[in-house]
Amino acid sequence: MFRGRTGTPAGRDERTRGGVVADLTAQTGVDAVVACATDAFGDVDILINNAGMTAVSDSAASLNRGGGFLGHWHASLDRNLTTTFLMTRAVAGPMESSGYGRIVNVSSVSGPVAAYPGDTAYHAAKAGIVGLTRSMAIDLAAAGVTVNAVAPGWIDTASASERERRMGKAAPVGRSGTAAEVAYVIAFLAGEGASYISGQLITIDGANSIAEERGR
Numbered sequence: 001m002f003r004g005r006t007g008t009p010a011g012r013d014e015r016t017r018g019g020v021v022a023d024l025t026a027q028t029g030v031d032a033v034v035a036c037a038t039d040a041f042g043d044v045d046i047l048i049n050n051a052g053m054t055a056v057s058d059s060a061a062s063l064n065r066g067g068g069f070l071g072h073w074h075a076s077l078d079r080n081l082t083t084t085f086l087m088t089r090a091v092a093g094p095m096e097s098s099g100y101g102r103i104v105n106v107s108s109v110s111g112p113v114a115a116y117p118g119d120t121a122y123h124a125a126k127a128g129i130v131g132l133t134r135s136m137a138i139d140l141a142a143a144g145v146t147v148n149a150v151a152p153g154w155i156d157t158a159s160a161s162e163r164e165r166r167m168g169k170a171a172p173v174g175r176s177g178t179a180a181e182v183a184y185v186i187a188f189l190a191g192e193g194a195s196y197i198s199g200q201l202i203t204i205d206g207a208n209s210i211a212e213e214r215g216r
Helices: 027-041 069-098 120-143 162-169 179-189
Strands: 046-049 101-106 145-152 201-204
Touching (some): 069 101, 069 120, 120 145, 145 179
Parallel strands (some): 046 101, 101 145
C-alpha cells in the first residue's frame, strides 16, 4: 500500500489512482507496483508490506521427508519474506532522499511469538520479517524513515477456517480479531505521529500469546 503526502500530481485525474496485479517475488513485479504508485501519486512515503500467505495444500509441511519439501520451503520464504524485502528495497532509496517514510511489515504471531504444527517455512519467514524490520529500522533511522511490524493472531477474515475461528474463541478475549483492528494499528504506525517508534513488533492477538493458564 502506498500513499503520497503530496497528493495527486498536477494534471492527474483521480481515476488514475488504480492498482496493478503483480508477482512480488519477482523484481519486475515490484518495479511495476512502484511505477504505478509513483505515476498516480508522484512519490511514495508509506509502504505496507501485506503480501504473503500460509500453506495452501496438505503437502506443504516443509519438514516432509517426501519429494517437494525443498520447493515448498523456497516458495514459502519467497512468498512471505522475499516480497517484503524486495518492496522495502525498492522504496527505501526514494524515502531516504525525501527525508521521510513509513514502512509497516505484516508479520504474524506464528513464528516470532508462537507456532503451530505443520508449516515450518511459514514460521521461519514470518520470524525473518521481524529481523528484516529491525535491521532496516537501524539503516534508515537517520533519514527519518521508520520501519515497524505487526503480528496478528487469529483474525476472522473471509479465508479463515472454522478451526481458526475456534482457536480465536479460545483467546482470553473470547473471539478472533477483525481486519479493521489490525488496520487501526497499521494506520497509527503509518502516521506522522509515530515518528519516534521504529524497529518494533506490535502483537495484535487479544492477549492469546501471553495466556499462561490453558488447562482449564
